[in-house]
Amino acid sequence: MDNKSKLFLSTILIGIVGTATGCQQDEWNQLISKGKKEAEIGQYELAKADFTAAMLLVDKPGGDQSRLMESLSILAKQDEQLYQSVEAETLWRRALAIAQAEGNNGKVQAANILWQLSWTLDSQNRKSESLKTSWQ
Numbered sequence: 001m002d003n004k005s006k007l008f009l010s011t012i013l014i015g016i017v018g019t020a021t022g023c024q025q026d027e028w029n030q031l032i033s034k035g036k037k038e039a040e041i042g043q044y045e046l047a048k049a050d051f052t053a054a055m056l057l058v059d060k061p062g063g064d065q066s067r068l069m070e071s072l073s074i075l076a077k078q079d080e081q082l083y084q085s086v087e088a089e090t091l092w093r094r095a096l097a098i099a100q101a102e103g104n105n106g107k108v109q110a111a112n113i114l115w116q117l118s119w120t121l122d123s124q125n126r127k128s129e130s131l132k133t134s135w136q
Helices: 003-040 044-058 065-081 085-101 103-123 127-135
Strands: none
Touching: 003 044, 003 065, 044 065, 065 085, 065 103, 085 103
């Protein structure tokens, strides 16, 4: 295969990968928007299903970590609405780990997630653990 053919094939491959990534981002945005609308009108189980589907789109090696962190946070808030605080805690802790891995870029998100996690622990009557989490 000559260089011109290799270049042509490389261009096609890059276009396919870029299109797939763009479609995935569009689908993620659509699922998050749909879930938020459903949550606003009290359809929490439907919203949770959409938020879970959005999370699964980015929860893979090489996936968009900021969207994964956002998906986990949105899903954790939804679990709180459904009084599923144990599930919410797991999601908050995973989102926190991603934020902390981001270093300085994740500080604001980590602070917000810590606050949410503390609130979740407090709602489970785990006040001492909540205070420890807030100040770690």
